[in-house]
Amino acid sequence: MESQPVRWSIEDLRARKPEALTAMVNDHLPTLLAGALAVGLSRADAEEVVQETFVAFLSGLDRFEGRSTLRTYLFGILYHKASNLRAKARREEGSDDIEAVVSARFDPAGMWARPPGGPEALALDSEIRGWVEKCSEGLPDAQKAAFFLKEIEGETPEAICNVLGVSATNLRVMLHRARLKLRECLELNWEKSR
Amino acid sequence: MKLMMAFMPNCREVAKTLCGGGLASEPWHRRLLIRLHLSRCVFCARFGRQMDRICESLKAAWAEPKGEDVEAFKRRVIERLGPP
Numbered sequence: 001m002e003s004q005p006v007r008w009s010i011e012d013l014r015a016r017k018p019e020a021l022t023a024m025v026n027d028h029l030p031t032l033l034a035g036a037l038a039v040g041l042s043r044a045d046a047e048e049v050v051q052e053t054f055v056a057f058l059s060g061l062d063r064f065e066g067r068s069t070l071r072t073y074l075f076g077i078l079y080h081k082a083s084n085l086r087a088k089a090r091r092e093e094g095s096d097d098i099e100a101v102v103s104a105r106f107d108p109a110g111m112w113a114r115p116p117g118g119p120e121a122l123a124l125d126s127e128i129r130g131w132v133e134k135c136s137e138g139l140p141d142a143q144k145a146a147f148f149l150k151e152i153e154g155e156t157p158e159a160i161c162n163v164l165g166v167s168a169t170n171l172r173v174m175l176h177r178a179r180l181k182l183r184e185c186l187e188l189n190w191e192k193s194r
Numbered sequence: 195m196k197l198m199m200a201f202m203p204n205c206r207e208v209a210k211t212l213c214g215g216g217l218a219s220e221p222w223h224r225r226l227l228i229r230l231h232l233s234r235c236v237f238c239a240r241f242g243r244q245m246d247r248i249c250e251s252l253k254a255a256w257a258e259p260k261g262e263d264v265e266a267f268k269r270r271v272i273e274r275l276g277p278p
Contacts, residue, residue: 021275029268030258038256051271058275102209110204115237118244125251132251151249152256172214179213182248183241 014061025054028071031153032078038148039082039141049085053078068162072155076163079145086141098180118187127193128186135185143178146171202227208238212245 012020032053036046056077057064064073107113119128136144142164149155149163161171203211203224208231211217217225232239 016276018272018276022272025268025272025275029271030260030264033264033267034256034258037259047267050267051274054271054275106206106209110206112205112237116241116244118240119247128247129251129254132248133255136252136255147252148256152253176210176213179245179248182252183213183244186244186248 010061010064010066013058016058021058024070028074029054031071032074034152035075035078035145035148036082038136038152039079039144040086040137041082045082045085049078049081052081056081068159071153072149072159072163075145075149075153079141079163083141098177098184101184102180116183116187117191118183119190131186131189132182135182135189138185139178139181142166143174143181146174147178150175202231205231205235205238208232208235209241212238212242 008017008020008023013024029050032050033046036049037043041049053074057074064070068076105112105114105116119131136147139147145164146160146166149160150157155163157168157171161168164171166174208228211220211224211228217228220228232242
């Protein structure tokens with residue numbers, strides 16, 4: 001028989017009730033771990049950042065006003081910790097020239113001058129998954145986080161803007177560029193494999 | 195039909211929609227025109243299918259991790275957060 005989910009409140013967490021702490025970790029740890037891995041952390045770093053996220057949340061519990069869901073609030077803490085960790089090792093990200101790359105694919109009338117190539121039915125799903133996963137590693141952290149929250153977690157644009165500290169317009173541009181980069185990278189990998 | 199063609203989005207505009215908020219973010223009349231374009235343009239249709247495959251692939255790659263190591267990690271975190 002499946003066990004009933006434990007109901008808990010922020011007040012229970014303030015009182016450090018063990019069953020509330022356990023339920024919170026059970027409810028949110030898998031998503032946070034997936035998010036930390038998605039923004040490009042190693043498994044060891046991801047686990048460290050997830051632990052630090054819970055610790056930081058509990059130590060600053062009074063700052064949580066419930067304006068966002070607990071999940072997005074926790075993801076906000078996680079994202080900033082992950083970004084700080086990666087900033088130490090990350091090389092400067094060059095200028096984002098994906099728009100120019102894509103623009104060159106169209107003629108002045110807006111029709112395809114260099115149509116999209118790349119995998120279709122002939123490529124194996126596992127092969128495409130491998131390429132996409134590899135390509136996603138090349139995205140900036142903010143784009144990966146935006147993509148994760150939008151496509152995987154199904155968060156609203158408002159919540160994502162809140163977590164990442166960007167405007168709605170910036171978010172649209174980030175997601176647009178992330179998808180374009182992934183597609184261009186997918187085509188490149190497909191061409192190399194032929 | 196001629197009137198419809200006059201308002202038909204070009205490939206660049208269709209690709210921009212597919213990379214942006216998708217068809218759902220467009221008003222119904224625009225969705226209709228884009229669907230019509232996709233039914234006639236093999237390149238835009240391919241572009242759209244690739245966008246779908248990218249999302250599906252990332253959903254699989256970024257799925258929540260499961261297994262005994264995740265359960266063990268949960269126990270370590272709960273231990274750390276619990277009362278001293």
